[in-house]
Amino acid sequence: DIQMTQSPSSLSASVGDRVTITCRASQSISSYLNWYQQKPGKAPKLLIYAASSLQSGVPSRFSGSGSGTDFTLTISSLQPEDFATYYCQQSYSTAITFGQGTRLEIK
């Protein structure tokens, strides 16, 4: 299986901060990388697909980049509603895998 490793595992930040979360794949996955946001008690929500495409309805402060093995999710200016857990997911392999998650907390 392709292993997905996110860093950091948790992060404290303030409203207005610029935040970057990293996801590394154990082998090249081209651009087959997606990002999800999950709030407590809620189902995950798709933010970014194919590494850098913004899902419809998602605020433009969210962006994704990368290809091969290294990817980033950036939130340009944190808003109160952005405090949540973020997961990356590879869809290169038939065995789909998720990263372990990054919990974004209010400082």
Next chain:
Amino acid sequence: EVQLVQSGAEVKKPGESLKISCKGSGYSFTSYWIGWVRQMPGKGLEWMGIIYPGDSDTRYSPSFQGQVTISADKSISTAYLQWSSLKASDTAMYYCARHSGITGTTGWFDPWGQGTLVTVSS
């Protein structure tokens, strides 16, 4: 509106069987793969498997192969996840989600069902 609606929370005893459901609406149910994802209490997301309702082609994560069965009834636009003998370690939230990829890979999950909480306790 594309929507997946899952069946309600379940409380079961170890050794019991269970089948939970995921009903799709607002799109051609037979044209998209449906995946199942487990989230144990306080933990991350784990992909369990995926099914193409059009022909019931199914793939499982090695971690879940033989532990669960994924099926679908295209006549009622519903996918299922079932256990023949539950264990306490099956206690988790289970999500279904529509997959965008034609082959069940190279795509993404959107939308997601609201989740079904399964509690297994004696």
